[in-house]
Structures are given as structure tokens and as C-alpha cells.
Amino acid sequence: MITGRERWERGRRGEELVVTYLLQIGWQIVGRNVRCRGGEIDIITMDREGVLHLIEVKSGRGEEGYYRFTRSQLGRIERCWEILKVGRPELAEFPVQIDGAVVDLERGEVELLPLLTF
Secondary structure, three states, X not given: OOOHHHHHHHHHHHHHHHHHHXXXXXXXXXXXXXXXXXXXXXXXXXXXXXXXXXXXXXXXXXXXXXXXXXXXXXXXXXXXXXXXXXHOHHHOOOOEEEEEEEEEXXXXXXXXXXXXXX
């Protein structure tokens, strides 16, 4: 049985791998662990084409992360974005995409999955 601390450490390692990957492909990190009422956005980044990506990170072994993105989670990320852009209006002008980042901790691999564009 995994403890809360172990789950937190696994998530943190996964987020670090994702940030490293995003920087390697030339994306700019805009925010990390952005909290708002009712939600959190793990990573906010801007790609080289000017698209803002709101990234939810799922860390695990093998392919288990693929199955952990839920519709309610996407809704929480969207609501958090709506709140965030009021306080950061300079970000509201960019196209936005919600992505899932699946991290295989055993292999150190990251895969980005586009989940929702608006």
C-alpha cells in the first residue's frame, strides 16, 4: 500500500521529469502547482507557437497513468483557468489546450496527450 508521502514524492518526481522534458523541447514554464478554488493546474507552459498548455501530470509505472484522466478533472482545470485568467489577463489572449502528461517513472519517459482545446 502506497502512503500519502510516497504518492506525493512520486508525483513530484513526475512533475520534475515533465518540466525537464518541456524545457528540452523549447517550451517556457509559466507556472507550477497553480492553485485556485476547487482545483490546481500542475504545470502551465507556453509552446513555441504561442499556445498556452495547462498540463495535468500522472506518474506511475508502465501505462497505468493513461487511465487516470477524468472528465471531472478536466472540468476542475477549466474552472481554475477561468479564475486564473481574471488575475492574469495577459494570458487570456492566447489559445489554450489542456494536456495530460503521462510519466513512466521506471523508464523516465514522458508523453504528452492533448485532451481539450479551447
